[in-house]
Amino acid sequence: MTTFLLVPGLFMGGWAWEAVAAELTAQGHRALPVTLPGMAERAEEDPVGVGLREHTDAVAELLDTEGPGIVLVAHSYGIFPALAAADRHPGQVARVVFVDTGFPEPGESVAAQMPQLGLPDHALDGLVPVPEEIPAVHAVPPSELERYHRLATPQxxxxxxxxxxxxxAWLKLPTTGVFCLANGLSLEFARTLHGTGLPRFAKLADPAVTFFELATGHYPMLSTPVELADVLMRAAAGEGVGLYED
Structure with missing residues (x-):
């Protein structure tokens, strides 16, 4: 049995992982969807006063409580608090799984890594509003789209x-990247990044790093939860391909 700690991306809480968690549980594993402070059912906890440190502290506390041997899964923004927590407590983590996201450099913020989103520019009273829509390219079915808009909360x-x-410290941990092809991330793109020779991309070719590709958009926990759960279980077992494998 493997324990999966599931950290959501922007605007989402643990609810986003419900279908994935159900599939992991049905296959005999333990799944712990995370709702970070100030989000979803925790939105009453002074969300304006919540920062990346508070989100990191929340994940780190769970690692302390539930580890060692955790497979730490993070979607999109979630990699920031997840990776910072794993870096504090690497002995609690068996593997980090990046779901359609990259890894930040020390001292980097989400806004700096993804300036094209203009997240701080959209903020009102200390909160970034939930986007009005998820583009059709991400293949989120209507029922899940309705649930997203009903449950999503400002960031x-x-x-x-x-x-x-x-x-x-996290650099020594086994990692797996899950690329969602409709969102533009892929093995080919990762090879291009590694080919630049920049030190920040050196880990991509590490023998302890594996990759999977999913034919869906940026929200696979909503669009293809069963397929994502299967990939997570395979990642936990050390499966996947290396950067330059066919």
Whole structure:
């Protein structure tokens, strides 16, 4: 049995992982969807006062409580608090799984890594509003789209402007990247990044790093939860392809 700690992306709570968690549980594993402070059912916890540090502390506390041997799964923004927590407590983590996201550099913020989103510019009273729509390219079915708009909550702006604290300890952890092809991430793109020779992309070719590709958009926990759960179980077993494998 493997314990999966599931950290959501922007605007979402643990609810986003319900279908994935159900499939993992049905296959005999333990799944722990995370709702970060100030989000979803925790939105009453002074969301304006919540920053990346508070989100990191929440994940780190769960690692302390539930580890060692956790497979730490993070979608999109969730990699920031998840990776910072894993960097603090690498002995609690068996593998980090990046779901349609990259890894930040020490001192980098979400806003700095993804300036094209303009997240701080959209903030009102310390919160980034939930986007009005999820484009059709992401293949989220109507029922899940309705649920997203009903349950999604504004994102505390400090979570995307505060820099991540990393020592580099996480770099020694086995990792798996799950690319969602309709969102533009792929093995081919990762090879291009590694081919630049920039030090930040060196880990992509590490023998302990594996990859999977899913033929869906940026929200696979909503669009293809069974397929995503299967990939997570395979990742936990060390499966996947290396950067330059066919």
């Amino acid at each position: 505390p702006v400090r979570t995307v402007t505060e820099p991540i604290e990393l020592t580099g």
